[in-house]
Amino acid sequence: xxxxxxxxxxxxxxxxxxxxxxxxxxxxxxxxxxxxxxxxxxxxxxxxxxxxxxxxxxxxxxxxxxxxxxxxxxxxxxxxxxxxxxxxxxxxxxxxxxxxxxxxxxxxxxxxxxxxxxxxxxxxxxxxxxxxxxxxxxxxxxxxxxxxxxxxxxxxxxxxxxxxxxxxxxxxxxxxxxxxxxxxxxxxxxxxxxxxxxxxxxxxxxxxxxxxxxxxxxxxxxxxxxxxxxxxxxxxxxxxxxxxxxxxxxxxxxxxxxxxxxxxxxxxxxxxxxxxxxxxxxxxxxxxxxxxxxxxxxxxxxxxxxxxxxxxxxxxxxxxxxxxxxxxxxxxxxxxxxxxxxxxxxxxxxx
Amino acid sequence: xxxxxxxxxxxxxxxxxxxxxxxxxxxxxxxxxxxxxxxxxxxxxxxxxxxxxxxxxxxxxxxxxxxxxxxxxxxxxxxxxxxxxxxxxxxxxxxxxxxxxxxxxxxxxxxxxxxxxxxxx
Numbered sequence: 123x124x125x126x127x128x129x130x131x132x133x134x135x136x137x138x139x140x141x142x143x144x145x146x147x148x149x150x151x152x153x154x155x156x157x158x159x160x161x162x163x164x165x166x167x168x169x170x171x172x173x174x175x176x177x178x179x180x181x182x183x184x185x186x187x188x189x190x191x192x193x194x195x196x197x198x199x200x201x202x203x204x205x206x207x208x209x210x211x212x213x214x215x216x217x218x219x220x221x222x223x224x225x226x227x228x229x230x231x232x233x234x235x236x237x238x239x240x241x242x243x244x245x246x247x248x249x250x251x252x253x254x255x256x257x258x259x260x261x262x263x264x265x266x267x268x269x270x271x272x273x274x275x276x277x278x279x280x281x282x283x284x285x286x287x288x289x290x291x292x293x294x295x296x297x298x299x300x301x302x303x304x305x306x307x308x309x310x311x312x313x314x315x316x317x318x319x320x321x322x323x324x325x326x327x328x329x330x331x332x333x334x335x336x337x338x339x340x341x342x343x344x345x346x347x348x349x350x351x352x353x354x355x356x357x358x359x360x361x362x363x364x365x366x367x368x369x370x371x372x373x374x375x376x377x378x379x380x381x382x383x384x385x386x387x388x389x390x391x392x393x394x395x396x397x398x399x400x401x402x403x404x405x406x407x408x409x410x411x412x413x414x415x416x417x418x419x420x421x422x423x424x425x426x427x428x429x430x431x432x433x434x435x436x437x438x439x440x441x442x443x444x445x446x447x448x449x450x451x452x453x454x455x456x457x458x459x460x461x462x463x464x465x466x467x468x469x470x471x472x473x
Numbered sequence: 474x475x476x477x478x479x480x481x482x483x484x485x486x487x488x489x490x491x492x493x494x495x496x497x498x499x500x501x502x503x504x505x506x507x508x509x510x511x512x513x514x515x516x517x518x519x520x521x522x523x524x525x526x527x528x529x530x531x532x533x534x535x536x537x538x539x540x541x542x543x544x545x546x547x548x549x550x551x552x553x554x555x556x557x558x559x560x561x562x563x564x565x566x567x568x569x570x571x572x573x574x575x576x577x578x579x580x581x582x583x584x585x586x587x588x589x590x591x592x593x594x
Binding site for chain 1: 491495526554556559
């Protein structure tokens, strides 16, 4: 499953968001399975509506030092879309005005944005207390520019959330690329060394587990126990929580599902595992996602599908919280990924 | 055209269809009471007990191969992946099944030897 270029660079038809949405609306969803909208209607929900805004999730760009086989962003070194300082300034104005308490920085590799550190410093001045950085770990080992990231993270008490598909080298490298496991282990050791992930430490270090294939994640607690035991025994590494996240059928993962003949079974599994309880807490109800060019989305997945918020306020430059709170969240069949089993979000299981 | 159609129809006709696994629950439709009892028992068996669900999944995988049930093989390979069970663990479990199967053949060699010795002068 090694990938050397983004789908966009390869010129694949499925790199186009509209083609993905068309695929997700046709086939088995025309004949056998209920669409997501039909499914929520059967629960008496006419539409999905936001609750109180708590998290502003900002995508600082699609550039990444890795090219992961399952990446829903289609990120990689060949992606040049990154947030400018002007857009960051517009985000800072919103941070001051909005009542979001958490700033969740993602990418690509958010640290690769040249203004990443400036932005964190300014957001801290603007009153953000709760920072999340979705770090791919290997960026810390990439070159000298990034080697002091653990100290920088510590200075701003940034909560680190990092992907780790398995506690063994083989499964990790298959999904994330050759050498990723060893570099991730080295990066985790550096984070541990400055105090991250220690049992009583306030420096939060959580890991994200995505299945490395066409199957759903197992029980989050059981996986966390296995991860903790293996990483502690084999590498003396500690971390706080494991978030088990379901792979959503979009972008590279959708391409993989179709090419490997797993698409139908996977969608059946997602629909069969639909959990009405998970829908109460899906992350689109308390999060707004901002893209590198400042547009607003219900979540990072809708961002990748180019489904802007259904609101007159759809750009950070004219952010209007009241208008946004009254919007209807845009759903499609990929949403089944967040409501399957125990549910799935950037913060792990939901129900 | 007709020939091609007939051929493709013929190729689809096998005793096992992977899609039938999804319909497992339908067996209750013809006897709800026993079906319910069976699935209640089935689900209870795989809950954490003295053995962990992970250990039970590996046992199920080994048994699935022993009884050569294609549905069970699909189901418990997928179940193992969900639980983070590695392919190294899966193949070791299969070797246990293989060893017991082979052992079952070979241990009957004692019967053969007994019979041979009894019949021979």
